[in-house]
Amino acid sequence: MRTLRFLLRKEFRQIFRDKAILTLIFVMPVIQFIVMPLAADYEVRNVNLAVVDNDKSTYSQKLVSKVIASGYFKLQGYNSSFKEAFQLIESDKADLILEIPQGFERNLIREDKQKLFVAVNAINGTKANLGGAYLSSIIGNFNADIRMQLVQQPRFSQFPVIDVVASNWFNPALNYKVFIVPGILAILVTMIGGFLTALNIVKEKEVGTIEQINVTPIKKHIFILGKLIPFWILAMIVFTIGLILARVIYGIIPIGNLLVLYVFIAIYLLTVLGFGLLVSTFCDTQQQAMFIMFFFMMLFILLGGLFTSIDSMPYWAKLITRINPVRYMIEVMRMVILKGSGFQDVLPQMGVVSLMAVILNGWAILNYKKTN
């Protein structure tokens, strides 16, 4: 016990003495936490639109101004021919072309129907898709408005109408930040904990200090505990800072019990740190450790359900996400913070993560050899 206390004191001394690392531990996540959710936004805005108006009528004018007024589109060109507009797409100035045919107004009023042509530049898939969808719905609205004006509605509609009204639970305004912030916090904590642990032990190997430790009677598990606890505490602090920032900057107040959140993250951090430890036992240099950690972090993050939904992944990818601790962390963060889930609800995730913690740490202790 005395040895462990001394190991911890030594570890903290070293951490607080390395000013560069210390700054990095606290400033880096804070900056990322402020920049990322604001910049990495799913909502597509500023879709560049080129309009080819072959009709030049009041209605076509109305349609165009309605589209622009939606705020999602930026008019890049009001062209007289499709060819001209297409050049804008080719030079990457426009993402969408809306072509209004000649006789738009006349046909719309007389014949009750008219076709519009929308060409989409699909290089940026998300932008094109969402832009196209926005445009269709705006045109649909426009159409409905005109019908209202032109047609005397009978008392009862002749056609049965199903009107779908959606209500967004847990995130009523479909605010993207509410959805992304807990996930980003999960990833930041993972990165801080994982990287620091992996690099720390490898650094001792690189500098040679581990040699001096290995000839001492220190027990393996004491040494590893001495490495785990400091970074566990640091990651907890980073997590707390993140929660405060989420509240101050994004106004996200966890609906669920904070205790549930902290109990889960305490176990989850053991998993992440155990993973870092395991990597460190396989590596001899900080470079190796860095690259291996980076490789896994990328996988964890991309397959963690932060940016893309796990449900829409192919079957094999879904299987991989089952052994991805980050996935469970993001799930629980969203469940507890946004939905207010309690202990009962996060038990499955807690079980899986606990199992991972035991396996990874056990493996790391077995694999850390004082003799080779």
Place this chain on the structure above:
Amino acid sequence: MEAVVVENITKTYGKGKVLAVDNVSFSVNKGELFGLIGPDGAGKTSIFRMLTTLLLPDEGSATVDGFNVVTDFKQIRSSVGYMPGKFSLYQDLTIEENLNFFATVFGTTVTENYHLIQDIYVQIEPFKKRRAGKLSGGMKQKLALCCALIHKPTTLFLDEPTTGVDPVSRKEFWEMLRRLKKQGITIIVSTPYMDEAALCDRIALIQNGKILSIDTPDNVTRSYPANLYAIKANEMYRLLKSLETFPDRLNSYAFGEYAHATFRSEKLDTAHLEHFLTDKGLSGIEIKRIPATIEDSFIKLLN
């Protein structure tokens, strides 16, 4: 009483491709200052690492204080002191913190064994608040020695403690070892410097993982089989070339400002050699008989 016994120990690296230690046996008495002398890559560090339980031998067995290095590694770890060739203390901790840390790790305190390190520690004490990484080479070695001694080890393993240290500090370091020896600590030290070998009680000359000879430094030099001459002239390179053509020559090599040479005949005709060298266009010739040094013995053993 023997402190360290090594029997037919063999170690290979890279799945048997590189033979680092080849069937080595030796023993070190309690309280002895034993030197492993050999060039870089001779296998000294591998032997040290096996004796300090950091490396498992492929074959053979070894004991330290009667404890087997493979099965009783726990006892060995708490009773030996090891100073690796590379400075391995925490560079970002101060002298004081390093010392306290290692004392605690061994379950003791600095005050308990202060008498052991006092001589050495007073020299670095003025800098005790300085970080280990900012110390000079000599001070680092003194600190490392303190840390290796703080738990009152029975046996001290010092792997090339003076490599890269200035001559004055080297001399001081060896004086410290002599004083430690008086306290009854067994010391095993490795060094590539032949002049340091003379300061050990016994030395083992080691080359390519094999021990060439084990004896006291005096016996090693005394058993030098031929008469050794030191020869000096105005041009070293031409002198060496000329010596090679001298019919009576057995062996010759540069040794500082002199060339050392041995000859076949029992008694060298110095006048004849001087005449021979003058004929080769050399001047300022000086020839004298000298006693062999350890380095001469080592070179002799290598040939």
